[in-house]
Amino acid sequence: MTRWPNDKGCVFRHAIMGAIFAGGLCSGGAVLSTSAQAEVPYFEDAVATGDLPPMLDRLPEHPKVIDFEAEDKTVGKYGGQFVTIMGRSKDIRMAVVYGYARLIGYDENLDLKPDILESLDVNEEGNVFTLHLRKGHKWSDGEPFTAEDFRYYWEDIVNNDELFPVGPPRFLFVGDEPATFEILDEFTVRYSWSQPNPFFLTELAGTRPPFIYRPAHYLKQFHENYRDAAELDAMVKERGLRSWAVLHTDIDRPYKLSNIDRPSLEPWLITTEEPSDRFVFVRNPFYHRVDPAGNQLPYIDKMIFNIANSKLVPAKVGAGEVDLQSRILSLKDYTFLKQAEPQQNYNVRLWDVGAGAYAALYPNLTCSDPVWRGVLRDVRFRRALSLAINRTEINRVMFFGLAQPTNNTVLPKSPLYKPEYRENYIQFDVDKANALLDEMGLDERNGDGIRLLPDGRPMEIIVETTGENPEHDDMLELVGDSWRQVGIKMFVKGLQREVLRNRAYTGETIISIFNGIDNGLATPNSVPSEFVPVQQDTLQWPKWGQYYQTDGEAGEAPDMPAAKELMVQYRKWQTGNDAARMAAWQSILDINSENMFSIGLIGNVPQPVVVDKDMRNVPEKGIHSWEPGAFFGIYRPDTFWWDR
16 A cells, blocks of 8 residues: 655644644654744735634645745745736636646656645555545635535536536546545545556646546536526526536636636636736635645735737746746747846746657648548658758757757656657658658659649648747748758648647648647656547547547547557556556657657757746746646745745
């Protein structure tokens, strides 16, 4: 039995006037100070009027104590707000990412630790998970957070045919076997399967969490099992919706944050409804984390998301309009931001990145055009596309030579890394690329020197982009110049992200450009889903991923030998021991390396992070990674504070 305990394990007791915590030695040798403030200043008036209970009564019996010594942090002061900029209103979801309140989450060393949970027990076989909640933990509206919130999610949401027609998410299955869910007591729940489930913990710790708990006390008023049918129907009609299920889904959006009334466990709570160009988040009075002195986190009272055109963000940052910013900034902005640094009260830091590549091309192997599908599925064509890219030129022209030509794969810091994964087919070799294309029979050209497809059409590739990263467009211009040398003409089509994804899903997209894999730091226990056709939103094989995610009800079954073998290895990874998982991972990476399912362009591009000089507890050097890490999330923005 493996047990993940509350990393401090201290029992907090009421002290004099309920204002401080009892000191003492915690497990692991950390000492809790008795210097906790009697109350968060932001809430003093509400406590005085009786609208809020005192701080000690708002905290769980055993709060989550952040280990400041291990994370090289200092105890801070309350107050203030921090401002950051997002490129679109939908990016308010980044509040969930940055807040990184998870049942179990990664720390700065990428080790899994209980967070919302007080502790977690896993049996040796890895198929029984017992989750222990924190007694006294409350939702942001003060209602208890209990096992009922897990039961509601399992029984009334994901196993309700109207809310989840295809059933629970895949990570709650092992093969075709759904989880067995049990409530052991008010604060303990258990998930079990007859076979190991290697997905469960990594999914719970994900940057976009699955939220396997929901505020049952709030959502029941919108559910047919708990609300009078006539009353519920009136609510549905008032909003002009189709059914109670649509209403419930609209009300319950824990990631998109479109409902400001929905109770939350996050450090900051949204108070602004869309549409807006300024979103205000205020501190959660019932948040479960404290510093070593017993002060309730977060330190900072408000988080502000200003919405601005992406092209204007570097200028706004350089003008001192933010307190903390990495999103939308790129290395090309570094020189400008450094030049403005002496006039502004900020520092520009360069963090490492955790992505497998800064940008990658994704040939859509499930595109609908039968001619293009046949061409794209020939590995010689994908290798030729890669060989016809001058990555050294991209690095020199766009990244001052500081980046590295690479495939879209794991990083050298990953225990799964092999040099050939990054280096296969990335040398610029026009002659070899031309030879591969000729070998395919694509040797006929029109009067402009453009090769002809098997049906006689000119080989004109439209590469679709989200338009969110101007550097992607700049890279494509350079790629288009070098592809022209092998008789391929490129056009670039900018789309909104949702439109691009939908076009890829339906097979209209031929090739797209997007970020590289998120988890370049993968370990044998990481889920290899970015390298295997099991997700619809992987742009190189969306219909195969859809087929897997819907149990064959939609999409297409993988019908390429290499793709079928990936699925074989994926199943071995799911069911094997540690050695078998390592072997399966290596096979998956070997297959990807040889088949060039995605074509990495450049990697190791440092990420500029702009931090106000008076903001404390922000690392000087960090890893800027979506998965794992949640960008700032693993560095706990609730511990950032103003030294003013």
